[in-house]
Amino acid sequence: MMPGVINQHSSGAPLLRVRGLDLDFGSPRGRVHALRGVSLDVSAGEVVGIVGESGSGKSTLAYTLMGLLAENAEVTGGEILFEGRDLLRMAPAARRDLLGNRLSMIFQDPMTGLNPVRTIERQMIDAQHHQPGSRREKRDRAVAMLARVGIPDPQSRIGGYPHEFSGGMRQRICIAMALLVRPALLIADEPTTALDATLEVQIIHLLKDLQKEIGCSILFVSHHLGTVAELCDQVAVMYAGEVIEHGPVRDIFRNPAHPYTRALLECDPGRIRQKTRLLPTIPGEVPGLVGSQRGCIFRQRCGYAFAPCADERPAEYSVGAAQGARCHLLAPTSGVPA
Ligand code: SF4
Numbered sequence: 001m002m003p004g005v006i007n008q009h010s011s012g013a014p015l016l017r018v019r020g021l022d023l024d025f026g027s028p029r030g031r032v033h034a035l036r037g038v039s040l041d042v043s044a045g046e047v048v049g050i051v052g053e054s055g056s057g058k059s060t061l062a063y064t065l066m067g068l069l070a071e072n073a074e075v076t077g078g079e080i081l082f083e084g085r086d087l088l089r090m091a092p093a094a095r096r097d098l099l100g101n102r103l104s105m106i107f108q109d110p111m112t113g114l115n116p117v118r119t120i121e122r123q124m125i126d127a128q129h130h131q132p133g134s135r136r137e138k139r140d141r142a143v144a145m146l147a148r149v150g151i152p153d154p155q156s157r158i159g160g161y162p163h164e165f166s167g168g169m170r171q172r173i174c175i176a177m178a179l180l181v182r183p184a185l186l187i188a189d190e191p192t193t194a195l196d197a198t199l200e201v202q203i204i205h206l207l208k209d210l211q212k213e214i215g216c217s218i219l220f221v222s223h224h225l226g227t228v229a230e231l232c233d234q235v236a237v238m239y240a241g242e243v244i245e246h247g248p249v250r251d252i253f254r255n256p257a258h259p260y261t262r263a264l265l266e267c268d269p270g271r272i273r274q275k276t277r278l279l280p281t282i283p284g285e286v287p288g289l290v291g292s293q294r295g296c297i298f299r300q301r302c303g304y305a306f307a308p309c310a311d312e313r314p315a316e317y318s319v320g321a322a323q324g325a326r327c328h329l330l331a332p333t334s335g336v337p338a
Pocket of ligand 1: 073258259260282296297298299300303304305306309312326327328
């Protein structure tokens, strides 16, 4: 945990603690096990990245934390403790009260978070409904926040509608709106994926600066390892609905322990030193998640698979002080060099 942050949970426990979270989607083909035994901590003032390919469950996890799930979704096990309270067992009204207050979210598509038929002014004032102050004071706060995120001439632009702004400006407005309430935790679901590389860098720097100013925690969902390395303190690597490795960003990038994490890093264009026309990929596809799964979820694509991988789900093994990974190779008794 970082010193000097303002959102330290008083008991000393992590701000967010997810334990054994299971989530299914009902489908005509059967139950899709989209999250399986997910555990994760986010401490106060910390930026935690969730990284993985499409279909890894990272966005599903973000939406589950926010309670924004489709009707066919069902949490079948686990707990989500936020500031010591289990969100899954909280009365709906109490949970709604946290949203846009202690918990905020920014989405991949800024239009998901903005109402196209309301002015930015109205939306930013409404976003402060938990905050004290007159309408005038709330407007002033909104204008100041727009200026802070780099919207030019915010005094007059605040009267505009979302479609009057570019994609990058809209994402800045979403960040302003999400942080205006000074949340304890900001959940950012691939907020830079729809932007070009230059804008992506600008938005990451902006998020980094604002996170330090406000002292909030961020759970940052991304498929882009370079962005996670730039922004995050900790990272959880997800594959097919499971967290297969987690730890400090520095340790995971220097010493990835799980074969999937290693493969992901080898495919990252930012880490490829030699000139190449063909970017490497991980052979195979993320497995379907309908029905029960046996053994290691990565075994069909793993070049290191050996006998136990087909039948036994790997336990989590410690790799150094704060890093852990789910792979039989890491078992002290495996006898196979990792
Ligand atoms: Fe590969 Fe087996 Fe480790 Fe899974 S448990 S990642 S299949 S070696």
